[in-house]
Amino acid sequence: MPRDDMMADSEFQPLVVGIGGTIGGVSSTERALKIALDAAGRQGFRTRMFGGADMGRLPLYNPKATTRTPEEQDFVETMRGASALIIASPGYHGSISGVVKNALDLLEETARDAERPYLADMPVGLIATAYGWQATGSTIAALRSIVHALRGWPTPFAAAINTQLTKFDDEGGASDQAVLDQLCMVGTQVARFAPLQIHTNG
Known part of the structure; x- marks a missing residue:
């Protein structure tokens, strides 16, 4: 197939966006998110x-700002074109990280969109990582609450990962096959639900 035709076909493929990670290098959270996105791919x-x-x-989200940086504009426009979302957050003090919350706050820019405000009718997969089990549960609960507030649909399965027990590598693997299976399930579920969302908006 000619390259132009391949690029044209890819434009019609639905888009799954992933949000997650920590500042200061590639983290376990980011590696987990990549595994889930690869499953959707x-x-x-x-x-x-x-x-x-x-x-x-x-930048920290300022609802009264009259202009947005190129990075903010890129994020918002990418989300407007997405059919599904996966959010991965480390558990910080029993809840989601500040950088993940700041990115989600930026979705306020879509509040007045006629076609789809916020995450309306969008399937959203959830991943929480923490050094212990307690924070994974509260972080997933916080993410579910936020997604509901943004009118999205959290998918039935969420992956809770104890990084004290599971280690990720640079090649997209993990020390626990069950964790890999869970992350793949997150990616597969958002992919399965995404066509329903496309049909609704179409």
Whole structure:
């Protein structure tokens, strides 16, 4: 197939966006998110990840600002074109990290969109990582609450990962096959639900 035709076809593939990670290098959270996005990609979806470095370039959200930085504009426009979302956050003091919350706050820019304000009708997969089990549960609960407030649909399964027990590598693997299976399930579920969202908006 000619390259132009391949690029044209890819434009019609639905997009799954991933948000997650921490500032200061590639984290376990970011590696977990990449595994889930790769699973969505295997279902025929385009994917794009906003990792820790990307979110670190977003200024603190100011609802009264009259202009937005190029990074903010890129994030908002990418989300407007997404059919599904995966959010991965480390558990910080029992809840989500500041950089993840700041990125989600920026979705306020879509509040008045006629076609789809916020995350309306969008399937959203959730991943929480923490050094212990307690924070994973409260972080997933916080993410579910935020997604509901943004009118999205959290998918039935969320991945809770205890990084005290599971280690990730640079090749997209993990020390626990069950964790890999869970992350793949997150990516697969958002991919399965995304066509329903496309049909609704179409």
